[in-house]
Amino acid sequence: MxxxxxxxxxxxxxxxxxxxxxxxxxxxxxxxxxxxxxxxxxxxxxxxxxxxxxxxxxxxxxxxxxxxxxxxxxxxxxxxxxxxxxxxxxxxxxxxxxxxxxxxGARAWVGRSRDLAQEILDRLSRPRGKRFVRVGPLRYGYRIDEVDVVADKLVAYLETGEPITVEQVRMVAFRMQRGGYRETQVDAVLDSVVEVMLAIG
CATH class of the missing domain: 1.20.1480 (hypothetical protein mp506/mpn330, domain 1)
Incomplete structure (x- = not known):
């Protein structure tokens, strides 16, 4: 290929x-x-x-x-x-x-992509509200409900092939809330999703 x-x-x-x-x-x-x-x-x-x-x-x-x-x-x-x-x-x-x-070779490349996808899926399959570390109660992080909605869509993509594009993942944006999800963790997972999607082609 x-x-x-x-x-x-x-x-x-x-x-x-x-x-x-x-x-x-x-x-x-x-x-x-x-x-x-x-x-x-x-x-x-x-x-x-x-x-x-x-x-x-x-x-x-x-x-x-x-x-x-x-x-x-x-x-x-x-x-x-x-x-x-x-x-x-x-x-x-x-x-x-x-x-x-x-x-x-294709087998090794696909295997690497599959392993990364499984890591992402393990993270995003956690219960709502517990998928990422939260910042302190006086600090601002990503809105938990909005991140969880996107996480559900990504789980559907990884598990069943529910349609979603790389551009849609890149353009995701979240509002902020006190005690929200830590931005760096969420951003890192979204980066990994893009990596998997580009690897698959």
Missing amino acids: TLSDTDADADADAVEQQAPASPFPETHGRQKGYDKQAVDDFLAHAREAFEADPAEASVTSADVRRAGFPLVRHGYAVAAVDAALGRIEDAFAARERERALSRA
Whole structure:
């Protein structure tokens, strides 16, 4: 299972077309956006990494997924940059999948993805309200009921193949509440879900 030349070219375009000119709209007024220089630097670095030998690449799909930028006035529109990062992450993930398949074989790659999916499922199958560690009663975390609703949908996806897209997982957002779920734990699991979905292809 390898990428065709056409697919590989499309993946390269996804990375390369974003970095040279950074064609993103800017925010106006009091609305904040991503710091332009930080975005431009990251995209240039991502392009260099994608053009390098995959064995020596300094950027992975996980790095793209976790990229964060300062929010400033007159920055790049957040939605536009996030959409571009999603495409770039897909390109890196496809290349990583191809390399892993060629080195370890399909059975090992599928086995690794299955193990990660089982870890996620074990976590999300816990009782509602107890799926993640909660922050202290005076601190803010993700709203428990909203996270649990998303967790139920992800369990259905992993157990029965209920339709859900990578983009839907990437775009998930939660309101905050005192004593809510710890953000870092929830975000880490969502990152792992995206990893599994991209690994499966």
